[in-house]
Amino acid sequence: MDQENVRATLTVAAPAAGVFAVLADPTTHSAIDGTGWIQESADQAPLTEVGQIFRMNMYHANHPNGDYQVANKVQVLDPPHAIGWLTGQEKDDGQLEFGGWIWRYDLVPLGPSETEVTLTYDWSAVPQSIREYIQFPPFDPEHLTNSLRHLAELVSGR
Template structure:
């Protein structure tokens, strides 16, 4: 397993890890919302509310979350699939339900890019990009909202999870 962590600029951060698993198997785990709590490097993701596999751009899936600094502690996010290119890329915007059926997204995206390095090896790059976050959100949220180890921890969890799937 090789790894690297990069801060590309002020607007996004990424990490890369090579895993000894075919890209299609890695993609299948990432496209399964039920696996996201096990992958998460912060411990904030608790459980997938919607457990259907991610199969199309625009698909909505919700996650129950917990963060000690959140006003409610427990909360729910709404994710919208933004990128879906099996088995090479998957990504989603994160937001919330405004309570009236309207969804609002904050402008940040989670994206995984998978590069096959042969039949049973894949380079996985996880990118967190907040370049589209408006100033009104930046006024009360710090970006990125997690420490530098979060992305590589998530990739390590993914690497541990995938072989068993």
């Protein structure tokens, strides 16, 4: 684990385009999630462009509300090589506010039916004001490996 990010890598028995298609479908994210926090996607549209916003309904026992919603903004979209998003929330005035952490998947084809997938959670841009009440990473780094295993299972079932 680096000071400002954690990552995990797994070889998935599927072509990169198939892996990317699953990652670009927000409705699959609850099945992929290694933390169990994502309940369901509030948006059904596939991720197709940088700047696109998609929301997820979440649950975490330590969150002040328990149930909450995050707004994600696509930052990286390079099919079938990379996809990533910033996570934030909608404020009371309707404006989106992002905390500075990003989820990113990098895909490297290892042949026609295998892909090396690296999942990185990077919090290097999180301001001090947020670090005062959230410890980073806010989960055990093993959750990244769990997410990649879930992704592999989901892709192989398609």
